[in-house]
Amino acid sequence: xxxxxxxxxxxxxxxxxxxxxxxxxxSRVVYSGPHLQxxxxxxxxxxxxxxxxxxSYNASLSYMSSSxxxxxxxxxxxxxxxxxxxxxxRRYKGISSRLTVTSEFLVQLVTGIHYALCNGEMDLGSxxxxxxxxxxxxxxxxxxxxxxxxxHTHTHTHTxxxxxxxxxxxxxxxxx
Numbered sequence: 001x002x003x004x005x006x007x008x009x010x011x012x013x014x015x016x017x018x019x020x021x022x023x024x025x026x027s028r029v030v031y032s033g034p035h036l037q038x039x040x041x042x043x044x045x046x047x048x049x050x051x052x053x054x055x056s057y058n059a060s061l062s063y064m065s066s067s068x069x070x071x072x073x074x075x076x077x078x079x080x081x082x083x084x085x086x087x088x089x090r091r092y093k094g095i096s097s098r099l100t101v102t103s104e105f106l107v108q109l110v111t112g113i114h115y116a117l118c119n120g121e122m123d124l125g126s127x128x129x130x131x132x133x134x135x136x137x138x139x140x141x142x143x144x145x146x147x148x149x150x151x152h153t154h155t156h157t158h159t160x161x162x163x164x165x166x167x168x169x170x171x172x173x174x175x176x
Contacts, residue, residue, distance in 0.1 A: 047102045054108035061115045069116040073124035076109045080128075080135035106136055106144035114151040125155075 083098030
């Protein structure tokens with residue numbers, strides 16, 4: 001081995017296996033479409049990065065546990081109503097300022113919520129979808145409103161058969 005061995009303090013709680021030592025210091029880059037590679041996470045590109053992470057998460061929804069889907073629904077609700085009057089009705093503590101969101105980010109949230117709704121998370125999913133639609137209306141995001149309304153209509157008219165018909169998540173790609 002030509003590489004110097006990493007110090008155990010830099011690895012943390014990882015086991016010192018040959019694979020872990022071989023991969024130490026390597027960076028992994030994931031591409032999706034003609035996007036630019038991001039070296040840093042800044043305020044200017046954070047929603048582009050978060051939207052891509054949600055897109056990757058949504059592509060693996062069929063492998064996620066119910067607790068992961070519940071967390072997605074709770075996260076969606078908190079992000080969408082934070083800093084708005086609806087936050088006080090839910091009595092969410094913590095952050096009280098508004099979080100800036102993009103339409104593409106909300107579309108990816110709706111995609112994950114739709115899958116959760118069709119796979120047993122009706123209560124949290126319905127609340128999260130209502131919160132995303134609330135935020136999309138306040139921000140006047142037509143793409144998020146359209147996708148959210150379609151999901152809302154689909155889950156309310158096809159609730160009994162929804163879980164049987166949806167085996168993989170729908171991934172919505174917005175046009176710019």
